Amino acid sequence: MIDALPPLREVVTRHGLDAKKTLGQNFLFDLNLTGRIARAAGPFDDTVVVEIGPGPGGLTRALLAQGAKVIAIERDARCLPALEEIAQHYPGRLTVVEGDALAIDVADLARAHGADGKARICANLPYNVATALLTRWIEAEPWPSVFDRYVLMFQKEVALRIVATPKNRADYGRLAVLCGWRTKARLLFDVSPAAFTPPPKVTSSVVELVPNPAPLPCDAPALTRVTQAAFGQRRKMLRQSLKSLGVDAATLLARAGLEETRRAEEIDVAGFVALANAFSAR
Ligand code: SAM
Numbered sequence: 001m002i003d004a005l006p007p008l009r010e011v012v013t014r015h016g017l018d019a020k021k022t023l024g025q026n027f028l029f030d031l032n033l034t035g036r037i038a039r040a041a042g043p044f045d046d047t048v049v050v051e052i053g054p055g056p057g058g059l060t061r062a063l064l065a066q067g068a069k070v071i072a073i074e075r076d077a078r079c080l081p082a083l084e085e086i087a088q089h090y091p092g093r094l095t096v097v098e099g100d101a102l103a104i105d106v107a108d109l110a111r112a113h114g115a116d117g118k119a120r121i122c123a124n125l126p127y128n129v130a131t132a133l134l135t136r137w138i139e140a141e142p143w144p145s146v147f148d149r150y151v152l153m154f155q156k157e158v159a160l161r162i163v164a165t166p167k168n169r170a171d172y173g174r175l176a177v178l179c180g181w182r183t184k185a186r187l188l189f190d191v192s193p194a195a196f197t198p199p200p201k202v203t204s205s206v207v208e209l210v211p212n213p214a215p216l217p218c219d220a221p222a223l224t225r226v227t228q229a230a231f232g233q234r235r236k237m238l239r240q241s242l243k244s245l246g247v248d249a250a251t252l253l254a255r256a257g258l259e260e261t262r263r264a265e266e267i268d269v270a271g272f273v274a275l276a277n278a279f280s281a282r
Contacts, residue, residue, distance in 0.1 A: 024126030026196035034062035041122035041151035044068040048115035052123040159205035174227040183209040222276040230264035
Protein backbone atom coordinates (compact mmCIF):
# COMPACT_ATOMS: atom_id res chain seq x y z
CA MET A 1 0.00 0.00 0.00
CA ILE A 2 1.39 3.45 -0.90
CA ASP A 3 -1.46 5.57 0.46
CA ALA A 4 -4.75 5.24 2.33
CA LEU A 5 -6.80 5.63 -0.84
CA PRO A 6 -8.98 2.71 -2.06
CA PRO A 7 -7.45 0.11 -4.41
CA LEU A 8 -7.47 1.16 -8.08
CA ARG A 9 -9.73 -1.67 -9.23
CA GLU A 10 -12.34 -0.52 -6.73
CA VAL A 11 -11.97 3.10 -7.96
CA VAL A 12 -12.48 2.00 -11.56
CA THR A 13 -15.59 -0.03 -10.69
CA ARG A 14 -17.12 2.65 -8.45
CA HIS A 15 -16.68 5.37 -11.10
CA GLY A 16 -17.67 3.14 -14.04
CA LEU A 17 -14.35 3.69 -15.83
CA ASP A 18 -14.60 0.92 -18.40
CA ALA A 19 -11.61 1.40 -20.71
CA LYS A 20 -12.23 3.20 -23.99
CA LYS A 21 -10.08 2.06 -26.89
CA THR A 22 -10.50 5.36 -28.74
CA LEU A 23 -8.75 7.12 -25.84
CA GLY A 24 -5.91 4.57 -25.68
CA GLN A 25 -7.01 3.49 -22.22
CA ASN A 26 -4.88 0.65 -20.86
CA PHE A 27 -4.70 1.11 -17.11
CA LEU A 28 -1.95 0.07 -14.69
CA PHE A 29 -3.04 -1.33 -11.33
CA ASP A 30 0.27 -2.87 -10.23
CA LEU A 31 1.73 -0.65 -7.52
CA ASN A 32 5.22 -2.12 -7.95
CA LEU A 33 5.16 -1.08 -11.59
CA THR A 34 3.71 2.42 -11.10
CA GLY A 35 6.25 2.89 -8.30
CA ARG A 36 9.06 1.81 -10.61
CA ILE A 37 8.00 4.24 -13.36
CA ALA A 38 7.68 7.09 -10.84
CA ARG A 39 11.13 6.30 -9.36
CA ALA A 40 12.62 6.50 -12.86
CA ALA A 41 11.36 10.10 -13.04
CA GLY A 42 12.52 10.95 -9.49
CA PRO A 43 13.82 11.78 -7.02
CA PHE A 44 11.34 14.56 -6.39
CA ASP A 45 11.73 17.47 -4.04
CA ASP A 46 8.38 19.13 -4.65
CA THR A 47 9.36 18.84 -8.34
CA VAL A 48 6.54 19.73 -10.74
CA VAL A 49 5.63 16.67 -12.82
CA VAL A 50 3.24 16.95 -15.74
CA GLU A 51 1.39 13.68 -16.27
CA ILE A 52 -0.57 13.11 -19.46
CA GLY A 53 -3.61 10.87 -19.13
CA PRO A 54 -3.80 10.01 -15.41
CA GLY A 55 -6.95 7.91 -15.98
CA PRO A 56 -8.04 6.53 -12.59
CA GLY A 57 -4.75 7.79 -11.12
CA GLY A 58 -2.43 4.79 -10.59
CA LEU A 59 0.77 6.47 -11.76
CA THR A 60 -0.44 9.80 -10.32
CA ARG A 61 -0.62 8.24 -6.86
CA ALA A 62 2.87 6.76 -7.21
CA LEU A 63 4.28 10.17 -8.25
CA LEU A 64 2.54 11.93 -5.35
CA ALA A 65 3.61 9.28 -2.83
CA GLN A 66 7.21 9.86 -3.89
CA GLY A 67 7.01 13.62 -3.30
CA ALA A 68 6.14 15.11 -6.70
CA LYS A 69 3.72 17.98 -7.28
CA VAL A 70 1.58 16.71 -10.16
CA ILE A 71 -0.28 18.54 -12.91
CA ALA A 72 -2.37 15.92 -14.66
CA ILE A 73 -3.98 16.50 -18.06
CA GLU A 74 -6.89 14.15 -18.75
CA ARG A 75 -9.23 14.16 -21.72
CA ASP A 76 -11.82 11.78 -20.29
CA ALA A 77 -14.17 13.71 -17.98
CA ARG A 78 -15.34 10.40 -16.45
CA CYS A 79 -11.96 10.20 -14.63
CA LEU A 80 -12.27 13.59 -12.91
CA PRO A 81 -14.21 12.49 -9.78
CA ALA A 82 -11.65 9.74 -9.10
CA LEU A 83 -8.81 12.24 -9.54
CA GLU A 84 -10.58 14.71 -7.25
CA GLU A 85 -10.47 12.10 -4.45
CA ILE A 86 -6.71 11.86 -4.90
CA ALA A 87 -6.37 15.66 -4.91
CA GLN A 88 -8.21 15.80 -1.58
CA HIS A 89 -5.86 13.19 -0.14
CA TYR A 90 -2.82 15.27 -1.19
CA PRO A 91 -3.94 18.88 -0.52
CA GLY A 92 -2.28 21.43 -2.82
CA ARG A 93 -0.17 18.76 -4.60
CA LEU A 94 -2.39 17.63 -7.48
CA THR A 95 -3.89 19.88 -10.16
CA VAL A 96 -6.12 18.25 -12.73
CA VAL A 97 -6.59 19.91 -16.10
CA GLU A 98 -9.39 18.55 -18.25
CA GLY A 99 -8.44 18.71 -21.92
CA ASP A 100 -6.53 17.40 -24.90
CA ALA A 101 -2.80 17.31 -24.16
CA LEU A 102 -2.12 17.95 -27.85
CA ALA A 103 -3.78 21.36 -27.51
CA ILE A 104 -2.00 22.40 -24.32
CA ASP A 105 1.39 24.11 -23.99
CA VAL A 106 2.81 21.90 -21.25
CA ALA A 107 5.85 24.12 -20.61
CA ASP A 108 3.60 27.14 -19.97
CA LEU A 109 1.46 25.02 -17.71
CA ALA A 110 4.47 23.82 -15.69
CA ARG A 111 5.82 27.36 -15.37
CA ALA A 112 2.42 28.64 -14.25
CA HIS A 113 2.68 26.11 -11.42
CA GLY A 114 6.05 27.32 -10.25
CA ALA A 115 8.42 25.10 -12.22
CA ASP A 116 11.78 26.80 -12.62
CA GLY A 117 13.70 24.54 -14.99
CA LYS A 118 13.36 21.33 -12.99
CA ALA A 119 9.98 20.11 -14.18
CA ARG A 120 9.48 16.62 -15.63
CA ILE A 121 6.97 14.86 -17.80
CA CYS A 122 6.06 11.35 -16.71
CA ALA A 123 3.27 9.38 -18.35
CA ASN A 124 1.87 6.10 -19.50
CA LEU A 125 0.97 7.74 -22.78
CA PRO A 126 -2.21 7.08 -24.76
CA TYR A 127 -0.70 5.21 -27.69
CA ASN A 128 -2.83 6.85 -30.36
CA VAL A 129 -1.25 10.27 -29.71
CA ALA A 130 2.07 9.30 -28.08
CA THR A 131 4.34 10.04 -31.08
CA ALA A 132 2.53 13.31 -31.86
CA LEU A 133 2.95 14.46 -28.26
CA LEU A 134 6.63 13.55 -28.11
CA THR A 135 7.38 15.23 -31.44
CA ARG A 136 5.66 18.41 -30.28
CA TRP A 137 7.60 18.49 -26.99
CA ILE A 138 10.97 17.88 -28.64
CA GLU A 139 10.38 20.48 -31.38
CA ALA A 140 9.32 23.11 -28.81
CA GLU A 141 11.05 26.47 -28.66
CA PRO A 142 12.97 27.72 -26.77
CA TRP A 143 15.22 24.73 -26.09
CA PRO A 144 16.03 23.44 -23.54
CA SER A 145 12.52 23.88 -22.22
CA VAL A 146 11.45 23.86 -18.60
CA PHE A 147 11.64 20.04 -18.51
CA ASP A 148 14.85 18.35 -17.41
CA ARG A 149 13.65 14.79 -18.03
CA TYR A 150 10.88 12.89 -19.80
CA VAL A 151 9.98 9.38 -18.57
CA LEU A 152 7.39 7.94 -20.90
CA MET A 153 5.74 4.64 -21.73
CA PHE A 154 5.31 3.79 -25.41
CA GLN A 155 4.56 0.71 -27.44
CA LYS A 156 7.91 -1.09 -27.65
CA GLU A 157 8.04 -0.66 -31.42
CA VAL A 158 7.85 3.14 -30.98
CA ALA A 159 10.38 3.06 -28.11
CA LEU A 160 12.86 1.29 -30.39
CA ARG A 161 12.32 3.95 -33.06
CA ILE A 162 13.06 6.68 -30.49
CA VAL A 163 16.36 5.24 -29.27
CA ALA A 164 17.62 3.89 -32.63
CA THR A 165 20.95 4.85 -34.21
CA PRO A 166 22.17 4.13 -37.76
CA LYS A 167 23.33 0.76 -36.36
CA ASN A 168 19.65 -0.26 -35.91
CA ARG A 169 18.68 0.32 -39.51
CA ALA A 170 15.14 -0.95 -39.45
CA ASP A 171 14.15 1.31 -36.55
CA TYR A 172 16.26 4.35 -37.43
CA GLY A 173 14.19 7.16 -38.91
CA ARG A 174 12.78 10.65 -38.39
CA LEU A 175 11.85 10.10 -34.75
CA ALA A 176 15.35 8.89 -33.81
CA VAL A 177 16.98 11.83 -35.61
CA LEU A 178 14.72 14.37 -33.88
CA CYS A 179 15.16 12.81 -30.43
CA GLY A 180 18.89 12.22 -30.97
CA TRP A 181 19.35 15.86 -31.95
CA ARG A 182 17.85 17.41 -28.82
CA THR A 183 17.99 14.63 -26.20
CA LYS A 184 19.82 11.60 -24.97
CA ALA A 185 17.23 8.84 -25.15
CA ARG A 186 17.48 5.40 -23.61
CA LEU A 187 15.18 2.47 -23.11
CA LEU A 188 14.73 1.75 -19.39
CA PHE A 189 12.62 -1.42 -19.24
CA ASP A 190 9.88 -3.38 -20.99
CA VAL A 191 6.38 -3.90 -19.62
CA SER A 192 4.38 -6.99 -20.53
CA PRO A 193 0.83 -6.64 -21.93
CA ALA A 194 -0.39 -8.57 -18.86
CA ALA A 195 0.46 -5.58 -16.64
CA PHE A 196 -2.38 -3.52 -18.19
CA THR A 197 -6.17 -3.62 -17.91
CA PRO A 198 -7.24 -4.32 -20.60
CA PRO A 199 -4.01 -5.85 -21.96
CA PRO A 200 -2.82 -4.26 -25.22
CA LYS A 201 -1.72 -6.53 -28.09
CA VAL A 202 1.97 -5.60 -27.84
CA THR A 203 4.77 -5.15 -25.31
CA SER A 204 5.39 -1.65 -23.99
CA SER A 205 8.64 0.06 -22.96
CA VAL A 206 9.53 2.93 -20.67
CA VAL A 207 11.91 5.43 -22.25
CA GLU A 208 13.93 8.19 -20.60
CA LEU A 209 14.80 11.30 -22.59
CA VAL A 210 17.21 13.81 -21.06
CA PRO A 211 17.40 17.13 -22.93
CA ASN A 212 20.71 18.01 -24.48
CA PRO A 213 21.35 21.55 -23.16
CA ALA A 214 23.27 22.61 -26.27
CA PRO A 215 22.12 20.66 -29.35
CA LEU A 216 23.78 21.42 -32.69
CA PRO A 217 22.21 24.64 -34.05
CA CYS A 218 19.44 23.71 -36.45
CA ASP A 219 15.95 24.77 -37.48
CA ALA A 220 13.45 22.08 -36.39
CA PRO A 221 11.07 22.51 -39.39
CA ALA A 222 14.01 22.19 -41.81
CA LEU A 223 15.16 19.02 -40.03
CA THR A 224 11.62 17.67 -40.36
CA ARG A 225 11.55 18.45 -44.10
CA VAL A 226 14.87 16.76 -44.90
CA THR A 227 14.24 13.69 -42.74
CA GLN A 228 10.75 13.33 -44.26
CA ALA A 229 12.23 13.39 -47.75
CA ALA A 230 15.21 11.15 -46.95
CA PHE A 231 13.33 8.47 -45.00
CA GLY A 232 10.30 8.68 -47.29
CA GLN A 233 12.43 6.66 -49.71
CA ARG A 234 14.85 5.17 -47.22
CA ARG A 235 16.33 2.51 -49.54
CA LYS A 236 17.15 5.02 -52.27
CA MET A 237 20.35 7.03 -52.50
CA LEU A 238 20.06 10.55 -51.10
CA ARG A 239 20.57 12.14 -54.51
CA GLN A 240 17.31 10.47 -55.50
CA SER A 241 15.25 10.69 -52.29
CA LEU A 242 16.01 14.38 -51.70
CA LYS A 243 14.60 15.35 -55.11
CA SER A 244 11.18 15.53 -53.44
CA LEU A 245 12.40 18.67 -51.62
CA GLY A 246 12.22 20.46 -54.97
CA VAL A 247 15.83 21.60 -54.77
CA ASP A 248 19.03 20.51 -56.49
CA ALA A 249 19.89 17.47 -54.37
CA ALA A 250 23.52 17.26 -55.52
CA THR A 251 24.24 20.86 -54.47
CA LEU A 252 22.47 20.36 -51.14
CA LEU A 253 24.47 17.21 -50.40
CA ALA A 254 27.75 18.86 -51.40
CA ARG A 255 27.01 21.79 -49.05
CA ALA A 256 26.24 19.35 -46.24
CA GLY A 257 29.44 17.39 -46.92
CA LEU A 258 27.53 14.16 -47.62
CA GLU A 259 28.13 11.69 -50.45
CA GLU A 260 25.28 11.52 -52.98
CA THR A 261 25.29 7.73 -52.90
CA ARG A 262 24.59 7.42 -49.16
CA ARG A 263 21.17 6.28 -47.94
CA ALA A 264 19.10 7.91 -45.17
CA GLU A 265 19.62 5.06 -42.74
CA GLU A 266 23.43 5.53 -42.91
CA ILE A 267 23.38 9.21 -41.95
CA ASP A 268 23.86 10.14 -38.30
CA VAL A 269 22.21 13.04 -36.48
CA ALA A 270 25.09 15.44 -37.23
CA GLY A 271 24.75 14.58 -40.93
CA PHE A 272 21.03 15.37 -40.93
CA VAL A 273 21.66 18.62 -39.05
CA ALA A 274 24.19 19.61 -41.75
CA LEU A 275 21.62 18.72 -44.40
CA ALA A 276 18.88 20.73 -42.67
CA ASN A 277 21.20 23.73 -42.35
CA ALA A 278 22.15 23.50 -46.05
CA PHE A 279 18.42 23.32 -46.87
CA SER A 280 17.65 26.38 -44.70
CA ALA A 281 20.49 28.36 -46.33
CA ARG A 282 19.48 27.55 -49.94
N1 SAM B 1 -2.08 6.84 -16.39
C1 SAM B 1 -3.08 5.81 -16.39
C2 SAM B 1 -2.44 4.49 -16.05
O1 SAM B 1 -1.21 4.39 -16.20
O2 SAM B 1 -3.15 3.57 -15.63
C3 SAM B 1 -3.81 5.73 -17.72
C4 SAM B 1 -2.93 5.56 -18.93
S1 SAM B 1 -3.85 5.22 -20.42
C5 SAM B 1 -2.60 4.37 -21.34
C6 SAM B 1 -3.89 6.79 -21.29
C7 SAM B 1 -4.73 7.88 -20.64
O3 SAM B 1 -4.65 9.05 -21.47
C8 SAM B 1 -6.21 7.61 -20.50
O4 SAM B 1 -6.63 7.96 -19.22
C9 SAM B 1 -6.89 8.49 -21.56
O5 SAM B 1 -8.19 8.90 -21.23
C10 SAM B 1 -5.93 9.66 -21.61
N2 SAM B 1 -5.92 10.39 -22.90
C11 SAM B 1 -6.12 9.91 -24.15
N3 SAM B 1 -5.95 10.86 -25.08
C12 SAM B 1 -5.63 12.00 -24.40
C13 SAM B 1 -5.31 13.32 -24.79
N4 SAM B 1 -5.30 13.67 -26.09
N5 SAM B 1 -5.03 14.22 -23.83
C14 SAM B 1 -5.03 13.87 -22.51
N6 SAM B 1 -5.30 12.63 -22.08
C15 SAM B 1 -5.60 11.70 -23.01
